[in-house]
Amino acid sequence: MAGVRTAVALRERGFDGPVTVIGAEPHQPYDRPPLSKAVLLGTAEGSAFDIDFEALDVELRLGVEVTRVRTDAHEVDTAAGAVPYDVLVLATGAEPVTLPGSVGVPGVHLLRTLDDAARLRPLLAEKHDIVVVGAGWIGAEFATAARQAGCAVTVVEAADRPLAGTMPAEVAAPMAAWYAQYGAELLTGARVAGIEPGAVVLAGGRRVPAGAVVVGIGARPATGLLAGSGIELGPDGAVVADRYLRASAPDVYAVGDCASYPSDRYGERLLVHHWDNALQGPRTVAANIAGGDEDLEPYDPVPYFWSEQFGRFVQYAGHHGAADTLLRRGDPAEDSWSVLWLRDGALVALLAVGIPRDLAQGRKLIMSGAVLDPERAADPSVPLKAAAR
Numbered sequence: 001m002a003g004v005r006t007a008v009a010l011r012e013r014g015f016d017g018p019v020t021v022i023g024a025e026p027h028q029p030y031d032r033p034p035l036s037k038a039v040l041l042g043t044a045e046g047s048a049f050d051i052d053f054e055a056l057d058v059e060l061r062l063g064v065e066v067t068r069v070r071t072d073a074h075e076v077d078t079a080a081g082a083v084p085y086d087v088l089v090l091a092t093g094a095e096p097v098t099l100p101g102s103v104g105v106p107g108v109h110l111l112r113t114l115d116d117a118a119r120l121r122p123l124l125a126e127k128h129d130i131v132v133v134g135a136g137w138i139g140a141e142f143a144t145a146a147r148q149a150g151c152a153v154t155v156v157e158a159a160d161r162p163l164a165g166t167m168p169a170e171v172a173a174p175m176a177a178w179y180a181q182y183g184a185e186l187l188t189g190a191r192v193a194g195i196e197p198g199a200v201v202l203a204g205g206r207r208v209p210a211g212a213v214v215v216g217i218g219a220r221p222a223t224g225l226l227a228g229s230g231i232e233l234g235p236d237g238a239v240v241a242d243r244y245l246r247a248s249a250p251d252v253y254a255v256g257d258c259a260s261y262p263s264d265r266y267g268e269r270l271l272v273h274h275w276d277n278a279l280q281g282p283r284t285v286a287a288n289i290a291g292g293d294e295d296l297e298p299y300d301p302v303p304y305f306w307s308e309q310f311g312r313f314v315q316y317a318g319h320h321g322a323a324d325t326l327l328r329r330g331d332p333a334e335d336s337w338s339v340l341w342l343r344d345g346a347l348v349a350l351l352a353v354g355i356p357r358d359l360a361q362g363r364k365l366i367m368s369g370a371v372l373d374p375e376r377a378a379d380p381s382v383p384l385k386a387a388a389r
């Protein structure tokens with residue numbers, strides 16, 4: 001996503017030098033969100049981007065893995081030989097975290113690529129018993145698709161609630177009920193002790209029947225190719241980009257799931273693994289490549305993502321921390337509600353379940369740094385924008 005969007009944005013900016021996109025996967029570049037939704041259910045065949053690379057004069061080298069980056073020589077290595085660059089854009093995305101002891105075990109799957117989705121699709125169509133490990137965003141979406149396909153679904157989560165890595169308990173706790181409402185069993189505080197043919201064994205001895213196991217326990221930046229390159233990586237494995245999305249080596253940019261960047265807006269470095277970041281970041285990278293060093297554009301958007309799970313449309317904008325004040329807007333037992341996070345009275349983030357209008361208004365309020373009247377903001381009958389002071 002971020003790689004091809006950078007190429008397109010460069011052409012939109014009038015950049016007329018040669019542009020080459022190198023990608024390890026053999027497929028035409030494609031969009032990932034449908035992989036856990038329509039592509040999985042077979043209601044969409046694929047999700048290739050509708051981009052005419054030939055007309056844009058962008059060279060695609062597919063099925064080619066970059067094994068090493070040599071910044072001194074301004075070259076990257078591939079099995080087919082070295083490729084020189086004037087400017088290198090790292091857009092290698094992320095790789096799913098694997099469950100120890102499960103790699104290579106028959107019947108255990110990840111969900112990151114089109115090939116993963118193609119392997120999983122017939123298993124859903126055949127209505128296998130499915131065990132999902134991890135109640136995060138991907139786990140919830142996969143569980144949703146598997147239930148829609150008519151599979152028995154058990155979700156095994158080590159934490160005491162879903163989305164434990166991203167949402168506080170009071171926000172995530174009501175979301176746990178969605179699993180049962182959709183006919184999926186959610187086991188929290190449950191650790192996988194081992195995987196046997198046809199079953200997942202939990203610590204404590206319970207055996208959960210599993211025709212297929214899908215592991216969705218997070219993703220890490222795909223930056224293994226940068227070993228020895230001198231390009232700085234953070235403790236999270238992400239390329240440490242600056243506010244212009246430049247990596248620590250000359251003429252190297254990093255964008256999308258593989259890179260973290262310092263946000264002035266939130267006063268911390270952010271690593272965002274969501275689609276919108278892979279859309280917005282490339283515009284900044286292209287502007288900075290095409291514009292030259294004198295006129296650099298900083299990158300500091302209001303992050304945004306969505307998830308479709310258990311018949312609900314969940315959207316989030318901004319970024320919150322544990323110290324921010326949480327404000328409920330509506331009853332989480334209902335179909336639609338929102339949660340707001342305020343810092344010094346200003347809206348910094350919101351989660352909207354089934355209320356795209358709150359999301360759209362909230363996103364603008366976050367961008368403008370609006371201070372909200374908490375009483376009005378907590379009242380769902382008052383339009384969110386009317387709660388600004």
Ligand SMILES: Cc1cc2nc3c(=O)[nH]c(=O)nc-3n(C[C@H](O)[C@H](O)[C@H](O)COP(=O)(O)OP(=O)(O)OC[C@H]3O[C@@H](n4cnc5c(N)ncnc54)[C@H](O)[C@@H]3O)c2cc1C
Nearest residue numbers: 001002024032033065066092093256257273274275278305
């Ligand atoms: C199943 C699924 C569902 C999702 N749903 C949503 C959603 O509903 N909403 C949302 O906001 N976000 C969603 N996302 C997240 C979103 O798709 C990602 O944030 C986005 O794809 C990131 O784009 P990227 O270009 O950084 O990485 P990617 O799209 O992962 O692209 C990176 C590419 O680089 C290639 N590559 C890596 N290393 C090398 C190498 N050494 N040499 C050559 N090529 C290499 C990879 O093969 C890959 O094709 C979803 C992700 C997945 C996996």
